[in-house]
Amino acid sequence: MxxxxxxxxxxxxxxxxxxxxxxxxxxxxxxxxxxxxxxxxxxxxxxxxxxxxxxxxxxxxxxxxxxxxxxxxxxxxxxxxxxxxxxxxxxxxxxxxxxxxxxxxxxxxxxxxxxxxxxxxxxxxxxxxxxxxxxxxxxxxxxxxxxxxxxxxxxxxxxxxxxxxxxxxxxxxxxxxxxxxxxxxxxxxxxxxxxxxxxxxxxxxxxxxxxxxxxxxxxxxxxxxxxxxxxxxxxxxxxxxxxxxxxxxxxxxxxxxxxxxxxxxxxxSTLGLAWNLKRVPEFLVQRAMLERQFAEARLDLEGCNHHPTRLQALQTLLQHEVEAFGAIMGEWRSLQTDRFEAARKQIADTWENSEVRRRLAHLEESLRTQRKRVRLLRLQSV
Ligand SMILES: [Zn+2]
Ligand SMILES: [Zn+2]
Known part of the structure; x- marks a missing residue:
């Protein structure tokens, strides 16, 4: 039992x-x-x-x-x-x-x-x-x-x-x-x-x-x-x-x-009856979705029976995407340090329009574009 x-x-x-x-x-x-x-x-x-x-x-x-x-x-x-x-x-x-x-x-x-x-x-x-x-x-x-x-x-x-x-x-x-x-x-x-x-x-x-x-x-x-x-x-x-x-x-x-x-x-919250509404930054949402796609793409490649040459090409493409992802994540981490510094120097209010924000938006866009590329890559592997 x-x-x-x-x-x-x-x-x-x-x-x-x-x-x-x-x-x-x-x-x-x-x-x-x-x-x-x-x-x-x-x-x-x-x-x-x-x-x-x-x-x-x-x-x-x-x-x-x-x-x-x-x-x-x-x-x-x-x-x-x-x-x-x-x-x-x-x-x-x-x-x-x-x-x-x-x-x-x-x-x-x-x-x-x-x-x-x-x-x-x-x-x-x-x-x-x-x-x-x-x-x-x-x-x-x-x-x-x-x-x-x-x-x-x-x-x-x-x-x-x-x-x-x-x-x-x-x-x-x-x-x-x-x-x-x-x-x-x-x-x-x-x-x-x-x-x-x-x-x-x-x-x-x-x-x-x-x-x-x-x-x-x-x-x-x-x-x-x-x-x-x-x-x-x-x-x-x-x-x-x-x-x-x-x-x-x-x-x-x-x-x-x-x-x-x-x-x-x-x-x-607009009436002042609720506050401190917590939202997950869009970058983290995109990161989670992309990590999920990488895992699926790896499974796709393991399960497909393409010609070895084509399989090798797809695996190389995926490896490039993983490396690009690593580079974006590295940049994002250094951006977090800059952001922390800005807050520490009490210039957070001007941060909204700052260079840091522009770079973050750019990184978010990079992840979105990458998700499209990985989706296309997965289509090729089926
Ligand atoms: Zn719950
Ligand atoms: Zn539950």
Whole structure:
């Protein structure tokens, strides 16, 4: 019997989670269709459900994930308060517990025993299975979220989580629904249906986003970029990028990539409600993609059965590209020293227009051009 199977058999069932998921899924499959067939939902109830869906979804992505788990930016309490409240409404545990497990996931990604929702234990385990038993891999140790405990809002949420979650999921929809004359409609759509959808959409990030999609930045782990998953996860589908550059407040870094969480955070920053937004320099992004392409090109050449002369020519070309890359990296490193010097001499404000910036832009362009050349080289080797 393997360790994994032994772990399955020995770990006790997590009854609170089983009852919670059983209730929400059971009621969505029975009570909701019965009510829909015998009553009419008001338009207000549908709009309310869409609002609660967005608010809880973004509280997980902009709040639990990017703000608190990764400290990718800082925010005013006027932003943190609703993120904390709607985060409790999303019924995914307190921020401290969520962030603690998520930090462990990043640290030990893909490790069978140490990643709490390791995809190596299968799609179902990564999606929901990990919560249905008290597995040692998800044992709580809040020592990695001491920084978050200092936030009184998060300490309050952790202490009063159950009361907050019940009020936000039952009390709130009933109260708002009563104001619009459709308390049951609000509870069933904005409460029940929204919980089940929001749960699965979030869980897809641990399952589908580690299973299905492209890996343009790194193959060191199983995380994938997937545009479709981004559509239902408020931009979290660019998970390959995220696992390499987890401190970036963006997940979808290109203008065409659907990442409403990034737009929300940026929008807050323009109002002065968020600051210190962390972005990975474009040069490092290009470097990661190029390194990834080199690895692929080497594999292509190993696997192709060209004539030895042609293979030799392609290998020489690739070697030239690797050497050119090394030269660019050398120049970039010396540029970093110049940049540091400029900052030290407190001329950072004039640095924007300086020679250093011009050279950096030139190096970024060199990497882009090189990526095109390596792509062409790979086309020749197939
Ligand atoms: Zn992940
Ligand atoms: Zn993350």
């Amino acid at each position: 393997t360790d994994v199977v032994r772990g399955f058999a020995n770990s006790p069932l997590n009854w609170p989670a089983i009852i919670m998921f059983g209730l929400t899924h059971g009621l969505v499959l029975t009570l909701l269709p019965w009510y829909a067939l015998t009553h009419d939902f008001s338009l207000a109830a549908w709009i309310g459900a869409a609002f609660f869906m967005g608010a809880t979804g973004m509280s997980i992505t902009a709040g639990y994930h990017r703000l608190w788990s990764h400290r990718a930016y800082e925010a005013h309490w006027l932003v943190r308060l609703p993120l904390m409240l709607f985060g409790a409404m999303s019924l995914q545990n307190s921020t401290l517990i969520w962030a603690s497990l998520h930090r462990v996931h990043h640290k030990n990604v893909d490790h069978v025993d140490l990643d709490p929702y390791s995809i190596r234990r299968g799609f179902w385990f990564a999606h929901m299975g990990w919560m249905l038993r008290d597995y040692p891999s998800a044992e709580l140790d809040l020592s990695n979220v001491r920084d978050l405990e200092k936030d009184p809002l998060l300490a309050f949420q952790h202490k009063h989580y159950l009361g907050l979650a019940l009020f936000m999921n039952i009390g709130m929809p009933l109260l708002v629904g009563a104001a619009f004359g459709d308390a049951w409609g609000f509870l069933l759509l904005g409460g029940l249906l929204r919980i089940v959808l929001n749960h699965h959409f979030t869980f897809f990030i641990n399952s589908a986003a580690h299973w299905w999609g492209r890996r343009p930045y790194t193959i060191e782990n199983s995380a994938r970029d997937n545009d479709l998953i981004s559509l239902v996860t408020f931009g979290e589908g660019y998970h390959n990028y995220h696992h390499l550059f987890q401190w970036d407040y963006r997940n979808g870094i290109r203008w065409w990539q659907f990442d409403p969480t990034k737009w929300l955070i940026y929008g807050c």
